[in-house]
Amino acid sequence: MIGQAPLKIEEEAAMTPNYLSINKDAWNADAANWVDFAKNHWALEAPVWGTWGNTEAELHLLPEDMTGLEAIELGCGTGYVSGWMDRRSAQVTAIDISREQLATARAIAKEHGADITFLEGNAEATGLPDASFDFAISEYGASIWCAPDKWLREAWRLLRPGGRLVFLGNHPLSLICSPVDGSPAEWTLHRPYREMWGADWTKVAFEPTGVCFNLTISSWMDLFADIGFAVTKYQELYAPEDQMGTRAAIPADWAKSYPVEQVWHLRKPE
Numbered sequence: 427m428i429g430q431a432p433l434k435i436e437e438e439a440a441m442t443p444n445y446l447s448i449n450k451d452a453w454n455a456d457a458a459n460w461v462d463f464a465k466n467h468w469a470l471e472a473p474v475w476g477t478w479g480n481t482e483a484e485l486h487l488l489p490e491d492m493t494g495l496e497a498i499e500l501g502c503g504t505g506y507v508s509g510w511m512d513r514r515s516a517q518v519t520a521i522d523i524s525r526e527q528l529a530t531a532r533a534i535a536k537e538h539g540a541d542i543t544f545l546e547g548n549a550e551a552t553g554l555p556d557a558s559f560d561f562a563i564s565e566y567g568a569s570i571w572c573a574p575d576k577w578l579r580e581a582w583r584l585l586r587p588g589g590r591l592v593f594l595g596n597h598p599l600s601l602i603c604s605p606v607d608g609s610p611a612e613w614t615l616h617r618p619y620r621e622m623w624g625a626d627w628t629k630v631a632f633e634p635t636g637v638c639f640n641l642t643i644s645s646w647m648d649l650f651a652d653i654g655f656a657v658t659k660y661q662e663l664y665a666p667e668d669q670m671g672t673r674a675a676i677p678a679d680w681a682k683s684y685p686v687e688q689v690w691h692l693r694k695p696e
């Protein structure tokens with residue numbers, strides 16, 4: 427069965443010029459709904475990732491020992507990833523555009539005695555010095571809410587030669603199977619893959635949010651090559667078999683059959 431006719435890419439792209447303020451407002455308004463999730467994640471003994479809780483033991487997104495590493499989280503939200511890096515003895519900076527999300531992050535970091543420098547700002551243009559970090563990470567932060575061409579170039583600038591960037595976001599397949607009204611993903615192609623740029627979720631009928639970005643896999647690869655990043659690993663994530671229900675508009679059964687999330691591991695050459 428064919429779903430609703432997909433919007434033309436140009437029509438969607440034309441809706442997004444003010445995505446930074448749209449996303450900031452959306453996250454300030456939604457921040458209170460993420461406090462419990464944040465407390466739970468900060469308190470975990472070992473990290474779990476993404477919407478479906480895949481474990482760090484399987485994925486290895488963080489260096490095990492981060493002693494002596496300067497790390498930055500781009501679009502840190504409630505800061506639990508930064509908390510995990512602090513626990514691994516990294517010196518951590520975390521930037522987010524939402525004052526309310528940062529208020530949650532700062533309050534929980536204080537409860538945990540974490541020593542993290544939180545900054546309010548745009549991860550596409552941090553204002554931080556060149557080559558000041560060894561490791562950068564984004565889990566559903568800049569990785570989906572920032573324009574890829576902008577935040578990836580900024581991450582490159584911030585990293586030292588040999589530095590690593592790891593980022594997690596939605597798999598492109600989950601976007602093309604998502605109806606344009608924001609209702610849960612189906613076993614149907616709802617949007618074109620060709621020329622994918624992301625989606626404007628601000629005016630959808632089901633749970634409106636902000637403007638998110640994604641690219642086809644070949645476009646991600648072309649962009650990394652253009653910037654100079656080497657891809658060291660690419661992971662496609664599925665929901666663990668014991669997961670049920672629907673999360674972030676994706677049914678668990680869908681996410682067990684198709685890759686729901688992707689993780690790119692990049693390296694800035696020496």
Ligand SMILES: C[S@@+](CC[C@H](N)C(=O)[O-])C[C@H]1O[C@@H](n2cnc3c(N)ncnc32)[C@H](O)[C@@H]1O
Nearest residue numbers: 453501503504522523524527548549566567571
């Ligand atoms: C899903 S949350 C971050 C994920 C984090 N792991 C968490 O769950 O707390 C997304 C965050 O991206 C932030 N964000 C969106 N656009 C941003 C931008 N241009 N610069 C920095 N942060 C941004 C939002 O304010 C929000 O806090």
